[in-house]
Amino acid sequence: MERGYSKFTAAAEKTEEAAHSGRIRPAVAVVVAVAAVAAAAGMWEYSHPWHEGKERNGRRKCVEVGGLAVLHRVGLQRFRSGTAAGARVQAKCPQCGCTNEMTMELRRSMTCNDSSLENKMVIEQEELRAPTAAEMGFDKEPFRLGSLAIVVLGATGDLAKKETFPALLDLLAHEYLPPQVVIFGVGRTKQDTGTFREWLQPWLVKSFAGQMKRCKEAMPNFLKRLTYFSANYDSQEDFARLALTLEAEETQMFLEASGKAEVPSEANRVFYFAIPPFAFLAAASSIKATCLSSSGFNRLIIEKPFGHDLSSAKSLAKDLGALYEEKHLLRMDHFLGYEICQNILSVRFGNAFLEPLMNNQHVAAVRITLKEDFGTEGRGGYFTHYGIIRDVIQNHLLQMLTLVAMEKPCNVGGDVRDAKVAVLKAMMDIDPEDPAGLGNGKPGYLEDDSIAEKDREKAKHCATFAQLVIRIDNDRWWGVPFIVRAGKGLEESKCEVRIQFKERHRDPRLFPEACPPRNELVMRVSPHEAIYLKFNMKTPGLSTSVTTTELDLSYNHRYEEVYRPLAYTRLILAGVRGEHESFVRDDELIRAWELFSPLLEKIEDGKKEVLKYPFGSRGPAEADEVLSKFNFIWNKTYAWKAPMPFSASGMDPSPSPAPHMGGAAPRPSGRRKALLIGVNYFGTRAELRGCINDVHNLYRLLTETYGWPGHCIKTLTDDGRGNGGMPTRQNIGQHMSWLSDGAQPGDVLFFSFSGHGAQKEDPHGYEEDGMNETILPVDFERAPCLTDDEISDIIVKRLPEGVRLTGVMDCCHSGTGLDLPFTWDMRRGMWREEVNPFHSMGDVLMFSGCEDDDTSSDAAGMYAAPGGAMTTAFCDVLRRNPRPIYPQLLQLLHQHLNRGGFSQRPVLSSTQQWLV
Ligand SMILES: NC(=O)C1=CN([C@@H]2O[C@H](COP(=O)(O)OP(=O)(O)OC[C@H]3O[C@@H](n4cnc5c(N)ncnc54)[C@H](OP(=O)(O)O)[C@@H]3O)[C@@H](O)[C@H]2O)C=CC1
Numbered sequence: 001m002e003r004g005y006s007k008f009t010a011a012a013e014k015t016e017e018a019a020h021s022g023r024i025r026p027a028v029a030v031v032v033a034v035a036a037v038a039a040a041a042g043m044w045e046y047s048h049p050w051h052e053g054k055e056r057n058g059r060r061k062c063v064e065v066g067g068l069a070v071l072h073r074v075g076l077q078r079f080r081s082g083t084a085a086g087a088r089v090q091a092k093c094p095q096c097g098c099t100n101e102m103t104m105e106l107r108r109s110m111t112c113n114d115s116s117l118e119n120k121m122v123i124e125q126e127e128l129r130a131p132t133a134a135e136m137g138f139d140k141e142p143f144r145l146g147s148l149a150i151v152v153l154g155a156t157g158d159l160a161k162k163e164t165f166p167a168l169l170d171l172l173a174h175e176y177l178p179p180q181v182v183i184f185g186v187g188r189t190k191q192d193t194g195t196f197r198e199w200l201q202p203w204l205v206k207s208f209a210g211q212m213k214r215c216k217e218a219m220p221n222f223l224k225r226l227t228y229f230s231a232n233y234d235s236q237e238d239f240a241r242l243a244l245t246l247e248a249e250e251t252q253m254f255l256e257a258s259g260k261a262e263v264p265s266e267a268n269r270v271f272y273f274a275i276p277p278f279a280f281l282a283a284a285s286s287i288k289a290t291c292l293s294s295s296g297f298n299r300l301i302i303e304k305p306f307g308h309d310l311s312s313a314k315s316l317a318k319d320l321g322a323l324y325e326e327k328h329l330l331r332m333d334h335f336l337g338y339e340i341c342q343n344i345l346s347v348r349f350g351n352a353f354l355e356p357l358m359n360n361q362h363v364a365a366v367r368i369t370l371k372e373d374f375g376t377e378g379r380g381g382y383f384t385h386y387g388i389i390r391d392v393i394q395n396h397l398l399q400m401l402t403l404v405a406m407e408k409p410c411n412v413g414g415d416v417r418d419a420k421v422a423v424l425k426a427m428m429d430i431d432p433e434d435p436a437g438l439g440n441g442k443p444g445y446l447e448d449d450s451i452a453e454k455d456r457e458k459a460k461h462c463a464t465f466a467q468l469v470i471r472i473d474n475d476r477w478w479g480v481p482f483i484v485r486a487g488k489g490l491e492e493s494k495c496e497v498r499i500q501f502k503e504r505h506r507d508p509r510l511f512p513e514a515c516p517p518r519n520e521l522v523m524r525v526s527p528h529e530a531i532y533l534k535f536n537m538k539t540p541g542l543s544t545s546v547t548t549t550e551l552d553l554s555y556n557h558r559y560e561e562v563y564r565p566l567a568y569t570r571l572i573l574a575g576v577r578g579e580h581e582s583f584v585r586d587d588e589l590i591r592a593w594e595l596f597s598p599l600l601e602k603i604e605d606g607k608k609e610v611l612k613y614p615f616g617s618r619g620p621a622e623a624d625e626v627l628s629k630f631n632f633i634w635n636k637t638y639a640w641k642a643p644m645p646f647s648a649s650g651m652d653p654s655p656s657p658a659p660h661m662g663g664a665a666p667r668p669s670g671r672r673k674a675l676l677i678g679v680n681y682f683g684t685r686a687e688l689r690g691c692i693n694d695v696h697n698l699y700r701l702l703t704e705t706y707g708w709p710g711h712c713i714k715t716l717t718d719d720g721r722g723n724g725g726m727p728t729r730q731n732i733g734q735h736m737s738w739l740s741d742g743a744q745p746g747d748v749l750f751f752s753f754s755g756h757g758a759q760k761e762d763p764h765g766y767e768e769d770g771m772n773e774t775i776l777p778v779d780f781e782r783a784p785c786l787t788d789d790e791i792s793d794i795i796v797k798r799l800p801e802g803v804r805l806t807g808v809m810d811c812c813h814s815g816t817g818l819d820l821p822f823t824w825d826m827r828r829g830m831w832r833e834e835v836n837p838f839h840s841m842g843d844v845l846m847f848s849g850c851e852d853d854d855t856s857s858d859a860a861g862m863y864a865a866p867g868g869a870m871t872t873a874f875c876d877v878l879r880r881n882p883r884p885i886y887p888q889l890l891q892l893l894h895q896h897l898n899r900g901g902f903s904q905r906p907v908l909s910s911t912q913q914w915l916v
């Protein structure tokens with residue numbers, strides 16, 4: 001049987017008509033993300049694919065003009081670019097000189113004033129517009145006038161490479177840091193600056209920060225001012241040497257940047273502590289003794305954990321307090337830097353309708369959640385001594401709670417932190433007897449190799465999940481439970497604040513069936529930043545019954561074009577500017593420890609049972625069961641779905657220059673995610689038989705042949721049995737986002753779609769054959785199909801350098817189904833670049849079932865169970881030979897399909913020209 005759809009827009013009747021006229025083509029679309037295979041590397045292991053440092057611009061049609069990405073297309077009248085809707089775009093004709101300026105809309109097209117010259121146009125495309133330092137009003141602040149040094153201690157560590165240095169690059173790229181800034185990485189490791197720069201470079205650009213291009217351009221400037229300095233944190237001699245080097249670099253950079261001959265009158269220094277907490281005091285003492293600037297300001301940004309319990313926190317505060325005044329210390333809680341957390345006070349106090357509802361008259365319960373779908377993963381050693389309460393509840397979630405519950409700052413003296421401390425003081429000690437849940441993921445945490453043998457017993461009392469209740473003893477909140485819940489190894493990742501309002505009394509005339517469900521105001525921190533209100537209304541249409549929906553402010557929809565800095569970028573800038581309100585004050589911290597101490601002691605004495613929960617579940621079932629005791633009603637009939645970003649629902653990005661990449665391969669992170677989609681279109685005229693089997697087949701391949709844990713694989717199948725739900729357009733889009741969300745260098749991803757593939761006209765003319773490739777969701781008769789541009793937007797383009805995604809597309813017209821720029825030419829043994837290539841940073845490879853103008857087959861009868869010819873071949877070949885190199889794999893697929901009598905020719909495409 002064939003799997004295919006020549007025009008997804010065809011209604012069912014047209015489908016039949018088309019089938020009779022022979023226009024329907026078979027298709028099975030399977031996109032599989034498999035780790036790259038270099039000659040000797042394992043199929044799922046990481047290895048760097050490209051020629052080091054070699055740019056592969058090939059025949060790209062892009063040039064750089066005035067620092068802006070300029071797309072020069074010849075032979076086309078219409079243009080679309082990846083610029084977000086709402087952004088300003090300039091189109092300039094190089095021949096007649098006319099310039100058209102317009103605001104990007106979903107469908108953008110421009111023509112030259114002189115129609116005879118319409119084939120020679122240039123689009124200048126801007127990245128997200130970020131305000132300048134002057135527009136933000138901080139261009140004349142002290143840190144921009146004198147010299148500025150930012151010294152990162154623990155420069156070789158995980159936090160520094162993943163967050164601190166990328167944030168500093170982002171700040172420099174936006175010119176928020178002044179041109180005279182110097183950046184020092186300090187660590188005990190002995191190495192020179194060149195080696196350090198080379199190691200750090202692959203970590204620096206975070207493509208999902210939305211400012212990839214700008215950051216890449218700023219990279220040479222960043223690296224130029226980055227120095228590595230080797231020092232022991234407790235050695236005053238080392239820090240005295242550091243002081244001398246700092247002074248020399250600061251002066252030199254200041255003179256160079258200002259073009260003046262005088263040395264700066266003020267030297268400002270920020271020391272960022274990305275070191276383990278036991279090294280804090282030694283480092284702080286060494287800095288104090290030798291390294292402080294005698295002019296300008298000195299600031300220390302310190303990362304959590306701030307102590308281990310009340311007494312250690314007090315003694316750390318006392319010891320640090322003996323060295324530095326509070327105004328020098330900035331305790332960072334990175335959740336305070338999240339856009340939504342920054343917005344809580346504006347939403348609460350800026351909306352006249354909301355503030356009067358924020359009290360025990362109207363609010364039934366508040367729940368604050370941080371769920372993570374990964375485990376302790378190599379941090380088991382640390383976790384045994386900290387546990388989930390110390391790791392995220394006592395700090396991150398409590399900080400969010402204080403913002404939700406505090407009074408307006410002006411009512412308590414003006415400083416936000418005074419208001420936070422006031423509400424913290426009104427919180428009652430957490431009752432260790434409360435029937436809250438504590439849990440320990442299994443298998444998972446207890447099997448973590450990084451737990452020392454001696455700690456194995458202790459680990460049994462260490463919670464990786466906790467749900468507890470905080471009560472506030474003041475007029476506003478008395479009686480309202482604040483349920484705080486966090487866990488690792490759960491069924492999903494998300495962070496949110498959910499304010500549940502009390503229901504109104506039921507009016508039987510208006511609502512004869514039942515009282516409408518409770519309203520909820522949800523502030524979704526991640527993923528898919530949003531603020532939405534669960535809202536009851538009449539079901540649209542003839543029905544008069546009540547349905548629950550939402551008023552949804554999803555940031556990706558509404559503010560896609562707005563530069564929203566990542567949490568670390570925002571907080572480091574705040575720290576450099578000395579904005580203390582975004583940091584945690586010592587009295588907040590001490591009160592936070594006081595609140596949790598009784599509960600922590602009880603857990604550690606083994607007096608509180610730590611329940612087991614399966615990895616990938618919602619946590620211990622008991623935690624859900626007790627919710628109703630806390631007056632929280634879980635409305636299971638309704639779930640909010642994040643809308644797809646515009647860029648994934650109508651925009652079409654421009655071809656882009658090949659990125660310049662190189663450097664060492666990232667260390668494998670051990671993180672894997674797979675998304676397998678199979679649609680049989682049951683009960684429709686387009687019904688197929690083998691797509692769900694394809695999902696099972698690939699699932700077994702991943703878990704059995706390559707040892708992937710089942711919990712990192714999501715399946716969407718239209719028999720309703722997949723763990724991710726039905727493969728509707730909306731759900732497919734959301735799961736694609738899940739796949740690429742938060743991908744970090746060293747991650748390995750796998751994505752598959754098995755169902756109908758089709759083509760539709762490319763309105764922008766980028767495709768060589770004039771057609772976009774599409775895949776059909778199960779609801780294809782109501783919802784649009786997903787185009788290759790959309791899939792590329794959601795998955796491919798969001799991946800940073802060093803993330804491996806391998807795909808197999810086993811469907812009609814699937815050859816360029818992910819729009820990757822390079823295709824392997826088997827005959828010539830070389831890569832061929834697309835005419836209008838769409839380059840991106842991630843390492844994406846895709847095996848397609850056939851060429852764009854060809855079909856793929858549903859191999860019913862050929863194998864024991866129906867399945868896609870391509871998927872079946874793919875799994876068979878890899879089971880026999882799990883470590884082929886890619887072109888070899890392609891060859892084997894050809895042979896396998898040939899032997900099976902299939903004429904389809906599989907295609908290998910890629911974002912990079914892999915070494916073969
Ligand atoms: N990683 C993260 O995402 C987050 C981390 N944090 C906190 O930030 C701090 C740093 O975290 P992270 O980067 O993960 O930690 P790492 O374990 O990666 O350590 C950071 C650096 O500190 C140095 N170091 C390690 N052990 C010692 C030691 N025994 N004595 C002195 N120096 C040592 C090492 O550099 P060298 O050997 O070169 O000196 C290392 O590269 C910690 O306090 C952590 O709790 C907070 C939030 C998130």
Ligand SMILES: O=C1O[C@H](COP(=O)(O)O)[C@@H](O)[C@H](O)[C@H]1O
Pocket residue numbers: 334372391392
């Ligand atoms: O501080 C920590 O936070 C992270 C969660 O923060 P996110 O910004 O990555 O969502 C948590 O995973 C980690 O265990 C904890 O130490």
